[in-house]
Amino acid sequence: MSEYQAFHVELVDNVAHVRINRPEKINSMNAAFWREITEIFQWIDDTDAVRVVVISGAGKHFSSGIDLMLLASVANELGKDVGRNARLLRRKILELQASFNAVDNCRKPVLAAIQGYCLGGAVDLIAACDMRYCAEDVQFSVKEVDIGMAADVGTLQRLPRIIGDGMLRELAYTGRQFGAEEATRIGLVNRVYPDHAALLDGVMGIAREIAGKSPIAVTGTKAMISYMRDHRVDDGLEYVATWNAAMLQSTDLRVAIAAHMSKQKAEFPD
Template sequence: MTQDKTANELPAYRTHRYQAFQVTVADHVAEVTLIGPSKGNAQGPDFWTEAAPLFQALDADPEVRAVVLTGSGKHFSFGLDLPAMMGDFGKVLAPDAKAGPRTEFHTMIKSMQGAINAVADCRKPVIAAVAGWCIGGAVDLITAADIRVASADAKFSVREVKVAIVADMGSLARLPLIIGEGHTRELALTGKDIDAARAEKIGLVSDVYEDKEATLAAARGIAAEIAGNAPLVVQGVKDVLDHSRAARVDDSLRYVAAWNAAFLPSNDLTEAVSAVFEKRPPAFKGE
């Protein structure tokens, strides 16, 4: 049992102090909790640097057979922490940004995609338990999970279009394989919010439960059921299921990274950022 090991015997990731995550392991199930540090567990710099090493470590840990992914507090995650990331985005938003800054931005997009890809590529099945808001980059994150369950108060939004951004972390690649092209286009083109009932109806989540506690209990139950199966066979099932879609997802991610590096800088994006800081609706002009 994991609990019987001393700190010196545990894999390093289990005793590492993460800024964006809390990790526990028991009975072959790892529980990864988003903890911010931004409001609503928003995905700031810490999330994007810590996620890939964490999930690679979970993948490599032979004692872990399944992973539960959830959020602390009332919400799963508000998605990309735009104010916190502005230091990284600032260069490419400059009016005179040329090849150098755009190349750096392209590299940053690919690195951030790697954070979400690490969840999808983890050989240990990931079950996302969603309560409250799940917005933008948080939808990217749960689409990388194998199974999603939600509480009745959960709300989902592929909201990037509302801030003049083409979603580039995986939603546009993975959502059509989960909910179909039509539903994906509706969500991505409108940026609308949907509730848990609609999410269940279109297949974004498998089941909806009364509250966060019941949702987390259900996710833990699924993880325990998976962990009770032959681990190499479970990994084989996931590998076979992922095989046919891997090339399609990779191609989409490469394309959107190049597209955003070329076209994302715009007056509309600058207006969207200003509107966020000034807490007002943006006025887009297609420039």
């Protein structure tokens, strides 16, 4: 693993812990953040020893969203020609989108552990994760409307599938803050923990449980669920039949069945 400016990454028990590591800046997302998260998730996808990912934030807060200095630096690149400005901005936006697409497209399950502020771009990030868990002190906000723009790196595209269209519209139009109780009620988070320490312990426990399963089975399950976001039921059934025609030949199936019958813990190769 490389050393990163905006992250700390460690691999323990087949779980990669990806921690945003700019607590002095409320874990705001600077230029290094956007570049490095793509590199990290490429490493995760390429490394068979990684079976599950946990994303968290160092310090009191998960993330305050995009670093406003980054926005200012982009503004300084604009000139007088509208067409060239539009081309530049579109390219920049697509680059940022690609960073969170790398999270969404990861073959391994990605769990978000969220405490304190989760604002603006941080909501885009957690929307790209498989599951979300939070501490009681969490404060969410789809903040972009308050700085005069529409969210453009995934919130408006992914959250309707998570919390529903009407609720997403309310949060995006108002930019209001909401806490753990409402986040649970609308389905944004799976579970609430009393504090940051309990949050990390709980989420790491879930991650280790998933990591103990067959990586072939977990990868296939994620692939099928992701496929169904954009396809009909009959398309999904056809796809899983084709997928499992190959994957059911894995030795993991025999290992899992033997362990179940003997009431022993199964051990799967990476």
